[in-house]
Amino acid sequence: MKRKRAQIDVVKPGWLTTVQDLGRHGYQRYGMPVSGVMDRFAAIVGNRLVGNPDGAAVLECTLKGPELFFRDDARLAVTGADLSPTLDGSDIPLWECLNVRRGGRLRFGTRRVGFRCYLAIAGGFDVPAVLGSRSTHCPSQTGGLDGRPLRAGDLLFGGPFDGDAGRLVGRRLPDRLLPRYDRSMILRIVLDPRRELFQDTAISTLLYSVYTVAPQSDRMGYRLIGPPLPRAGAHYFISEGTVTGTLQVPADGQPILLMADRQTTGGYPPIAVVISVDLPSAAQLGPGDTVRFVSCSIVEAQTVLRTRYHLLDAALPPIMVNRRSL
Amino acid sequence: MRLIPLGDSAVTVELGEAIDPDVNALVVAYANRIIEQGWNGIVDVVPTYRSITVHYDPIQWDLTALTDRLLALPCPYPHEAGSQGALHDIPVLYGGDHGPDLEGVASFAGLEPSEVITLHASVCYRVYMLGFTPGFPYLGLLPEKLAMPRLPTPRPSVPPGSVGLANRQTGIYPIATPGGWRLIGRTPISLYRRTGLDPFLLKPGDQVRFRSIDETEFERLSCEMAHEHDRPQQRPR
Numbered sequence: 299m300k301r302k303r304a305q306i307d308v309v310k311p312g313w314l315t316t317v318q319d320l321g322r323h324g325y326q327r328y329g330m331p332v333s334g335v336m337d338r339f340a341a342i343v344g345n346r347l348v349g350n351p352d353g354a355a356v357l358e359c360t361l362k363g364p365e366l367f368f369r370d371d372a373r374l375a376v377t378g379a380d381l382s383p384t385l386d387g388s389d390i391p392l393w394e395c396l397n398v399r400r401g402g403r404l405r406f407g408t409r410r411v412g413f414r415c416y417l418a419i420a421g422g423f424d425v426p427a428v429l430g431s432r433s434t435h436c437p438s439q440t441g442g443l444d445g446r447p448l449r450a451g452d453l454l455f456g457g458p459f460d461g462d463a464g465r466l467v468g469r470r471l472p473d474r475l476l477p478r479y480d481r482s483m484i485l486r487i488v489l490d491p492r493r494e495l496f497q498d499t500a501i502s503t504l505l506y507s508v509y510t511v512a513p514q515s516d517r518m519g520y521r522l523i524g525p526p527l528p529r530a531g532a533h534y535f536i537s538e539g540t541v542t543g544t545l546q547v548p549a550d551g552q553p554i555l556l557m558a559d560r561q562t563t564g565g566y567p568p569i570a571v572v573i574s575v576d577l578p579s580a581a582q583l584g585p586g587d588t589v590r591f592v593s594c595s596i597v598e599a600q601t602v603l604r605t606r607y608h609l610l611d612a613a614l615p616p617i618m619v620n621r622r623s624l
Numbered sequence: 625m626r627l628i629p630l631g632d633s634a635v636t637v638e639l640g641e642a643i644d645p646d647v648n649a650l651v652v653a654y655a656n657r658i659i660e661q662g663w664n665g666i667v668d669v670v671p672t673y674r675s676i677t678v679h680y681d682p683i684q685w686d687l688t689a690l691t692d693r694l695l696a697l698p699c700p701y702p703h704e705a706g707s708q709g710a711l712h713d714i715p716v717l718y719g720g721d722h723g724p725d726l727e728g729v730a731s732f733a734g735l736e737p738s739e740v741i742t743l744h745a746s747v748c749y750r751v752y753m754l755g756f757t758p759g760f761p762y763l764g765l766l767p768e769k770l771a772m773p774r775l776p777t778p779r780p781s782v783p784p785g786s787v788g789l790a791n792r793q794t795g796i797y798p799i800a801t802p803g804g805w806r807l808i809g810r811t812p813i814s815l816y817r818r819t820g821l822d823p824f825l826l827k828p829g830d831q832v833r834f835r836s837i838d839e840t841e842f843e844r845l846s847c848e849m850a851h852e853h854d855r856p857q858q859r860p861r
Contacts, residue, residue, distance in 0.1 A: 326668040326679070327655065328824040329754035429823070438758045438799050440818050488631045536643060537755060537762070539670040539677025541634040563672055563755030571631025574682055599632035600682045607683060 304372035304419060304456035308448045312364035312406065317423050317442035318558075319355045322431035326562040332542065333433040333441070336414050336517060336558045336581035339477065339606075340378035344418030346614040347375035347395040349459065349466050354422030355432040357448070359415045361584060363406025364448060366417075372398050372456060373420035373466065379412025379479065379582055394470035412479040413584035420466075421459030435559060437518075472613050479582045482508075486594040487545065487570035495535065495567040496547070497528040504545075504569060504591055509553070513585040517559040520583065526551025527569055537565040543572035543580070545591075555580065573599035575606055627691050628675075633682045637694060640674040643764060643792070647674045648752050652709075652829035653700035663693070671828045672753045673762070709751065709830035714796070714811050716745070716787050716834050717842040722810035725775075729789070729806055732772050741836050743767050744808065749794065751830040759798035759816035761826045766794045778804035785810045787834070812845035817852075 318341070321334025335341040335358055342352045357364070363381045375395050376383045383390050384405050390396060398404065406415070425432050425443055434442025443452060489501060509524035527547050540546070544556040546566040555572065556564070557580070572580055573594055583589060626638040639654065640647030648671075655671035658678060665684035670677040680690055718741045719726040730737045749763035756762075766789055774790045779802060782788070786797045788805025797803055798815035815825045826832065837845070 323667040323679075325758075325824075326670045327754065327828060328758065329756060329760050330758045330824075332668070428818070435758075437801065438816065438818065440758065445818065488629070490630070491628060536673050537753070538636055538672045538675050539630070539634065539679075541630045541677070541679065543631055561756055562670055563753065568630065573632050596629055596632050596687050600686055603632065603682055 301458045302371065302461035303421060303424075303458050305369040306372070306419075306454040306456065307367040307369065308364060308450060308452040308454060309367050309403075310365035311448040311450055311452070312359050313362040314360040315364045315448040316358050316434040316436070317355050317425050318358045318433045319431055320353045320433075321558070322429050322433050322435070322441065325429050326539070329562055330429065330438075330440075331435055331518075331559050331562060333435040333517075333559050334431070335416065335433075337378050337416065337578040339578040339610075340414075340416045340581075341418070343393065343471050343610070343614065344375045344377040344416045345422070346610075346616060347377070347393070347466070347469055347471070348373050348418050348420040349395075349463055349617060350418060350420065350422050351617045354418070354457070355425060357417040357423065359406065359417065361409055361413060363415055363417075365406075366404045366454075368398050368400060368402040368404070370456075371400050371461065372402075373459065373463075374398055374404075375418045377416045377418070377471075379415040380410035381412075381415045382407030382410060383415070391470070393476060395466045395468065397464075397467050409584075412582040413587075414581055419456050419459075420463075421457035424455040424457040437559070469614075475609060475613055477578060477582075479579070481586075482588040482590070483579050483583060484590050484592060485576045485580055486573045486599065487591045488573060488596055488599060489570045489593055490568045492567075495530055496569055497530055500527040500529070500547075500569060503527055504553070505593060508588050508590055511583050511585050511587050511589065515585055517557055519557050519560055520555040520580075522553045522555060522589070524552070527553060529567060535565060535567045537563045540564040540568070541571055543574070543577050544568045545570045545572070557581070573603070575599065575603040625695075627694075629687055630677065632687075634677055634679045635687060635690060635694075636675050636677045638675040643673050643752065645750055648750065649829065650700065651676055654697075655828070657697055657700055658694070661693075661697070672755070709827060711748075711831045711833065712826060714787075714813055714832055714834050715837040715841065715845060716809040716811050717837055717839060718744075718809035722842075723787070723808040725788075725806035726808045729770060729772055729808055733769050735769070740770065740808065743770060744789075744794065745834040745836055747833075749832045749834075751826050751828055751832060753828055754824070754826065756795075757797070757799050757801050757816075758818075759824045759826065761795055761815070761830075761832065763794045763796075763832055765792045768792070772806055774804040775806060778802050779807075782807065783810065784814075785812060787811060810842075812842050812849055814849050814852075
C-alpha cells in the first residue's frame with residue numbers, strides 16, 4: 299500500500315472557510331462550545347466517499363468557496379451546498395469521489411443551492427487536535443488552523459492516505475439519499491415540555507408562521523425574524539444547558555436557532571428543539587432564506603435519524619478505525 | 625427531580641428550583657457520578673446552577689433507556705455533595721481603565737469605590753457553573769448591596785481577565801468577547817489557556833476569593849502569565 303500525503307496552497311480563502319470535524323465533545327461543562335461541521339450529513343458523506351473515517355477533518359466553506367492549489371496528487375469529494383466547484387476550469391460533480399492531479403486548481407463560483415459546502419480529502423486535513431478535536435472555534439481561537447478561518451497564503455497538509463485506492467474514484471452517493479436544499483425549508487421540532495414558559499399563543503404562532511433568517515446569523519446561531527413568541531410574563535429562567543437546534547426566545551420574542559458554535563448554557567427559555575436529522579437542512583440556510591416548523595415526537599425523531607444513517611451505511615459503509623488514531 | 629427532554633439528543637435533570645449552594649453541590653456531585661459511569665454514547669454532561677444536561681448520541685440511546693439508567697443511579701452521598709472544590713486566589717486590579725464601571729456600581733450601591741472593592745473581595749464565591757465562553761465562571765452569591773442589573777447595551781468587546789458583576793453574580797471574562805456585565809476590575813490570571821493540556825483554570829464546585837492588587841503587581845503577574853503561555857504545553861503528536 300502506497301501511503302501519500304497532500305500539500306495544498308490556499309490561493310484565496312473564500313468568505314469563511316474553516317477546518318472542522320464532528321466537534322469537540324466532553325468539555326461543555328467547562329463552557330467550551332462543541333463547534334464542528336454545521337452539516338454533519340454532508341461532512342460524513344464526503345469523508346466516506348474518499349475513504350476516511352467519519353470524524354476526519356474537512357473544510358467547511360461558506361457562501362463563497364476558496365481557491366486551492368494542489369502541490370500533490372489527492373483524492374477529494376465536494377458535498378453539501380452547490381457553490382459551483384470547478385477543477386482546472388471544468389465543472390465537477392458534487393457528492394462524488396474524484397482524483398486531483400498535482401498542479402490542480404480547485405475553484406468555486408456562485409451559490410446555486412445551499413449555503414455551506416464541504417471539501418473532504420483522503421487522509422483528512424492534518425491540523426493538531428486540541429482537546430480531542432480539529433474543529434475551529436474562532437471566538438476562542440481554538441483548534442483548526444491557529445483557531446482562525448483560512449487566509450490567502452496558508453499551506454494545508456493532508457493526512458496520510460492510501461494512494462492506490464483508485465477503486466474509490468467515481469464512487470458517489472446514490473441519488474435517493476441526496477439531500478434537497480431549498481431557500482425555504484421545513485424543519486421538524488420537538489416542543490419543550492415546559493409550556494408554562496410561554497403564553498398559550500406562542501406554540502401555534504411558531505407552528506403556523508414563516509420565519510426569515512436574519513443577516514446577523516452565524517455559526518453560533520440564526521436570528522429568526524417573524525411573528526414574536528410571547529413569553530410568560532413573570533417567569534424567571536435560570537441558565538441551563540443548551541443543545542444544538544434549540545430555539546431560544548429572548549424578551550423580544552424573536553427566536554434564535556442555536557447552531558454548532560452555540561454557547562453551552564443559556565438564559566433564554568427554549569420553546570423547541572430542531573430534530574437531529576433536520577439540522578443539516580438548517581445548516582444550509584443563509585440570510586434571507588425562510589423556515590417553517592412542524593412538531594414531531596422524540597421517538598419519531600430518533601427513528602428517522604436511525605433510518606437515515608442505516609440507509610447511508612448500506613450505501614457507503616463507515617470506515618472503522620481505532621478512535622485514538624483519528 | 626424533574627426530567628426535561630431537550631429535543632432528541634439531550635435531557636436535563638433538574639434537581640432544584642433555585643440558585644442555592646446545596647442544590648448546586650448536589651448537581652456537581654451527580655454530574656460527576658454520571659461521568660464516572662463512562663457510558664458509551666454519552667457525549668457531554670453539563671452541570672449548571674440547579675440542573676444537569678446530559679447529551680447523548682440518539683443513534684445509540686433512546687430517551688427511555690437513558691432516563692431509566694439515570695434514575696437507577698444512586699444519589700450522591702451527602703459527604704460527596706458537600707466536598708469542597710479547589711480554592712483559587714484571584715488577584716484583581718480594581719477600578720481605572722480596567723474597571724470602568726466601578727464608580728457607577730459605587731454610586732448605585734451608595735458606597736465609596738474602596739468599599740465596593742472591600743465588599744467584593746470579602747466573600748468566598750462558589751463556581752456554580754461554567755458557560756457563555758470557554759472557562760467563564762458564574763460565581764455567587766454577590767453581596768446583595770452590589771447586585772446591579774446588566775448594562776442596558778452590552779459592550780462590543782470586553783478585554784480578557786475583566787471581572788464583572790450582574791445581579792447576584794460575579795464573573796471573569798476568559799477571552800475577549802462582547803459582554804453586558806458591569807466591569808469593576810481585571811485579573812492578569814488566564815482562565816482559559818488554549819494551548820494547555822488542561823486549559824480550564826476553574827471547575828464547577830471550586831471556590832474563588834478575589835484579592836485587590838496594585839498596578840505594579842498586575843504588570844508583574846501579566847509578564848509571568850505571558851511567559852507561561854510561551855512555554856509549549858501541548859503534547860507533541
